[in-house]
Amino acid sequence: MEVKDVFDDAFCDVTKKIVKLDLHKSDEKMQDAQAVSDFQDYREMIQTQGYVNAVIVCRFSNEMFHYITNTMNNGVTPSGEELPLYINEYINIACGCAISRINDMTGQLSRLTVPRFYQCGEPLEGDLDFREQRFLSYDSRLGKLQVYLFYSLNDYEEGK
């Protein structure tokens, strides 16, 4: 199973469980790292370190972003201060599920950083120059979600 497939399962399962929304794959085209950094939408970035070294960037349509954060706050729009905490938790759970599965499959460890929220138009900080780049694109009845996976697999524990 590929890294991309593990993240696909995790995002679909977690979105269904936490905010009761079905994600459907869409045919959007992957864009390059510079475009990802320059997107004008709400975005979240989370990194992994260890066997999987990755930067994961999630791009939300306005409708999807507010649906997720409102639903996680029992249908009420969170305050501006709390908004990032809700979307951080969504990404933390989805990516944590994926990384846990990869850890168990490979017997090697990767760890997650605390996610970071980017307002519309705020440029991303950090290097997106990784060996592998994968892309997941979803439609739903309540907006769009894209997940960019920039990663490399670290073989430092091979042969142990």
Place this chain on the structure above:
Amino acid sequence: MDKKTILVVDDSPFASKQIKDIVEENGYEVIGYAKNGNEGINMYEELHPDIVIMDIIMPGIDGLETAEILMKKDPSIKILMLSSLCDSGTLEEVKSIGLKYLIPKPWEDDVLLATLELLVKQDNRQ
């Protein structure tokens, strides 16, 4: 019987509210929320809860380090760890600092309640 008291240490208001809803429907009382490890240490010393429910991935000192600090201060402390990272390696890390319980995010309510019950029974045996 007195309600067992709980301190929640998690930077996520989503998780904190969900925990409060489920545990308070089932005979526990949440007496405090801390948004990070340092706040958790201070609130534990102030409130002396029966149980601490703590996330691992948090800003500043993480949940594992916070748990180690609290266990040095109070070796009888009862801690339930939560994390979106719930693989066998993470469980080993939790066990290596002397804790028994790690449940995944998102959790099943019955798993959370059953684990709390185990912690309470462990308390009663001492």
